[in-house]
Amino acid sequence: MAEIHFTPNLRRHLRVESAEVPAGVLAEALETTFARNPGLRSYIVDDQGRLRPHVAIYVDGRRVRDRVTLRDEVGKNDRIHVMQALSGG
Amino acid sequence: MLLHLGTRKGYLALERSKRDDWRIVRTAFLGEPVSQLLPDPRSRRLYAALNLGHFGVKLHASEDGGASFTELSAPAYPKVADASAGAPSVDLVWCLEGVGTDPGSLLAGTIPGGLFRSNDGGASWRLNEALWNEPTRERWFGGGYPEPGIHSILSSPDGGRLVVGISCGGVWISEDGGASWQVRTEGMFAEYMPPDRRHEPAIQDPHRLSRCAADPNRIWCQHHNGFFRSDDGGRTWVSMTPEPSVFGFAVAAHPNDPDTAWSVPLVKDECRVPVDGKMVVARTRDGGASWEAVGRGLPEEHSFALVYRHGLEAHPDAGVLAMATTTGALWVSEDEGDSWHCVTTDLPPVYTLRF
Numbered sequence: 001m002a003e004i005h006f007t008p009n010l011r012r013h014l015r016v017e018s019a020e021v022p023a024g025v026l027a028e029a030l031e032t033t034f035a036r037n038p039g040l041r042s043y044i045v046d047d048q049g050r051l052r053p054h055v056a057i058y059v060d061g062r063r064v065r066d067r068v069t070l071r072d073e074v075g076k077n078d079r080i081h082v083m084q085a086l087s088g089g
Numbered sequence: 090m091l092l093h094l095g096t097r098k099g100y101l102a103l104e105r106s107k108r109d110d111w112r113i114v115r116t117a118f119l120g121e122p123v124s125q126l127l128p129d130p131r132s133r134r135l136y137a138a139l140n141l142g143h144f145g146v147k148l149h150a151s152e153d154g155g156a157s158f159t160e161l162s163a164p165a166y167p168k169v170a171d172a173s174a175g176a177p178s179v180d181l182v183w184c185l186e187g188v189g190t191d192p193g194s195l196l197a198g199t200i201p202g203g204l205f206r207s208n209d210g211g212a213s214w215r216l217n218e219a220l221w222n223e224p225t226r227e228r229w230f231g232g233g234y235p236e237p238g239i240h241s242i243l244s245s246p247d248g249g250r251l252v253v254g255i256s257c258g259g260v261w262i263s264e265d266g267g268a269s270w271q272v273r274t275e276g277m278f279a280e281y282m283p284p285d286r287r288h289e290p291a292i293q294d295p296h297r298l299s300r301c302a303a304d305p306n307r308i309w310c311q312h313h314n315g316f317f318r319s320d321d322g323g324r325t326w327v328s329m330t331p332e333p334s335v336f337g338f339a340v341a342a343h344p345n346d347p348d349t350a351w352s353v354p355l356v357k358d359e360c361r362v363p364v365d366g367k368m369v370v371a372r373t374r375d376g377g378a379s380w381e382a383v384g385r386g387l388p389e390e391h392s393f394a395l396v397y398r399h400g401l402e403a404h405p406d407a408g409v410l411a412m413a414t415t416t417g418a419l420w421v422s423e424d425e426g427d428s429w430h431c432v433t434t435d436l437p438p439v440y441t442l443r444f
Contacts, residue, residue: 013144014160039160043144046178047165054143068173088143 004033004080014039021080026059027070029080044082045070054088057081090404092411092444093135093155094419095123098437100137102155105409108423109430115155125399126443127185132192132210138163138182146179146199148211164197164205164214177201183240184399189248198239202229202255206267220253220261220270225291229258232294232313240398241298243323245305252308252323257294260310262323276326280314281358297398298323299340302405304347309377311340311352311398318350318377331371332380333364339401341410343425348376351403351426353396353412361395368392370412370426385428387420394418399441413439 001020010016016037021029034041046052051067058064060078074080090105091114100117118139124146127136135155139147149158166177184198193210204217220226229237233256241254251263259272272290279287279294286292294313301307310317310326316335317326331337334354343349352371355361363369367389369382388394394414401412410422417436420429 010144013141013147042147042163042165043141046145048168048172048176048178050172050178052143052145084143 002029002074002076002078002080004029004082006082007084009084010040010043010082013043016040021074023074023076023078025070026057026064026066026072026074026080029074030070054085056083056085058083090407090409090444091128091154092421092442093126093128094413094436094439095126095137095399095441096437096439097122099123100126100155101436103419103432105421109421111419111421111432113433117151117155117158118149123440125182125185125441127187127195128443129187129192129195131187131190134192134210136161136185136195136211138185138197140181146182148182150211161211162213164199164203164207164216166203166216177203179203180236181234181238183238184242186242186244188242188244188251190246194248196242196244196251198242198253200231200234200238201236202226202239202258204239204242204253204267217267219263219268223261223270223272225272226258228289228291229255230292232256232296241295243298243300243305243308250322252298252300254295254298254310256296257292257313259290259293260295260298260323260326273324274326275324276328277310277312277317278315278328296338297340299342299350301342301347302344307342307347309340309342309350309352311337313358316340316352316377327377329373329377330380331373331377332382333369333371336361337371337396338398339396339412341401341403344403344405346374349374349425350377351401351410353401354382355395363388363392363394366391368394370422370429372426383426386431387429397438397440399443400439402442402444404444407444409444411442411444413442415439 058081064072092103094101104114122140124140125138135151148163169176181200195207197205205214243252253261274290274293306322308319368387369384413419415438418434419432
């Protein structure tokens with residue numbers, strides 16, 4: 001299983017915890033997380049399911065490139081970090 | 090009397106104990122942009138729309154006057170098949186109003202220019218497809234933001250008649266609760282367009298609409314390059330010239346006197362500061378035939394104050410006017426604008442102010 005971790009800044013707004021998620025592609029890992037915590041979805045992705053412009057996600061240290069369909073691969077031992085992008089100030 | 094402020098860095102409520110004595114009595118969402126507020130007398134709820142820089146648009150409601158808030162659903166566009174090609178996502182809740190008598194019935198105007206309705210107090214929202222699918226929407230464009238947006242919603246008591254202001258997309262009227270729409274800007278003109286398109290309805294930039302509660306046919310419009318009055322509920326518009334200038338963002342109708350209104354003039358679109366550095370309020374008492382610059386107590390020189398669209402408001406029945414600026418000052422007048430009391434100059438930029 002991979003792991004997903006979140007910027008502590010999200011905890012200003014809602015309860016969010018690190019968790020194990022399935023390997024595969026990022027979209028699957030996020031959907032697993034949203035299923036457990038439905039309120040989290042709109043904080044990470046926009047109305048169309050795209051990554052929000054000022055959210056950055058790193059998979060095993062690599063910034064994800066596909067921000068629209070979220071098809072970046074997630075290996076079974078990877079760590080996913082959901083961060084606040086500095087572009088958002 | 091309570092005054093609610095949505096600012097660049099949070100929500101504040103101020104309470105009036107006596108004339109010129111206002112105190113901040115509570116704050117919420119410290120550090121977060123609060124783009125719009127709705128104190129709703131029908132439900133006794135206070136709604137707050139947030140624009141979290143990183144994490145999107147959110148909507149909260151308070152059942153205890155702003156002491157505590159619970160997150161609701163925010164308006165969101167339906168998913169489209171090809172999300173990569175500029176498919177819409179709500180960037181800002183720009184206006185939020187109760188509609189009709191049902192306390193759960195709300196309308197939200199957003200950037201990009203979608204009108205959303207909730208029938209359950211913000212638990213869920215539905216895009217008004219009739220307005221969104223208007224063929225002329227492709228001509229709308231952003232004013233101050235990359236995308237066009239809905240900033241003003243006026244509704245009749247039963248919610249059957251709606252008047253919506255869009256920057257930049259004109260004034261839209263529905264006589265059937267939002268099922269169908271007509272753009273009505275006859276009398277308006279757009280100096281920022283090529284000569285052959287200056288009178289086109291769907292490119293007008295009404296900055297803000299304000300209606301007289303006692304005479305709903307009387308609507309005032311602070312426009313990008315002019316100031317207009319409608320006597321027929323927004324169907325046709327008459328041009329007028331506030332003093333000392335016609336450019337500004339905010340306008341407030343007097344709740345009881347259809348002939349009185351206020352605006353906060355700035356030099357012009359390319360120089361958004363008070364004329365000669367002197368902050369004034371433009372007031373008419375004769376339906377716009379004549380205007381006077383009033384504002385004893387306001388800064389008389391070197392002022393950079395700008396009052397946003399939703400930053401000027403007349404109390405519905407108490408004879409109190411309030412305005413707040415992007416430079417963080419809050420002013421209150423209890424004599425219809427002749428003189429102003431400075432409550433504070435130490436706020437973040439103020440987006441919205443509501444009684």
